[in-house]
Amino acid sequence: MPCRQCSAELVAGSLFCNRCGASQVVEPESGARSFAPEGAPPREEQLWAGRYSLRAATHLWFLSALWAALVLAAYQHFAGATRTRESDLVALAGAFVPAVVAIFQTLARRLSLRYRLTNHRLFTERGILSRQHDEIELIRVDDISVHQNLLQRLFGVGTVTVLSTDTSSPQLRMEGIARPIELKELLRSQVRARRARTTFLERL
16 A cells, blocks of 8 residues: 555555655544544444335325225116115225225335445334334345336336345345436446455455
C-alpha cells in the first residue's frame, strides 16, 4: 500500500511510513482515532431499507371488487321479491368478507416484514409481537432474480428472490418490494464490490 504522504510503498497494515515517518492511521471527522489502515474493509453502512408495499396487493383489491360485484348482481337477480333483511345482510357479508380478509392480510404483511441492506449484509425481520431476525452475508449470494405479474409491473412492485450458500437461509423471497429492479441492481453491485474487496485482502 502507498504512504499517505510520500507515496512510498509500504507493507499492508503499516501504521507509520518507514521513509517519512508519517502516520497511516485514518483520522475520522469526529476526532476519534481509528487504527484501520488504508485498504481495510469499509465500515458497515446501511444502503437501503424497505418493507411490504401496499401496492403489491393491487390484485387482491381488484379480485375482491370483482367478487363483490358478481355476488351482489347474482343476489339481485335471483332473490327478487323474496329478499329479506336477513338475506340482504348475508349477501353483503358474502360480498365483502374477501375484501376484509385481503385488507387484514395486507396490513399483517406490511407490519411483519422488514428488510435492510448494508454494504456487508442483507437483514430480514419477521413478526409483529415476536421477531425473527435473519441475515445473509453478501459474499455468499449466488443469484438474484425479480418476479412481477402484469399488475405488479404496472404499479412498480415485485418479488426479489436471493439465492445464497448460507445454510440457514439458502433462499430469501422479499415480497411486495417497491422498485424491485433497482434493488436487484443495488444488491448485485454490492455483492460484486464485497467479493472484490475480499479477493484483494486475500492476496495481501
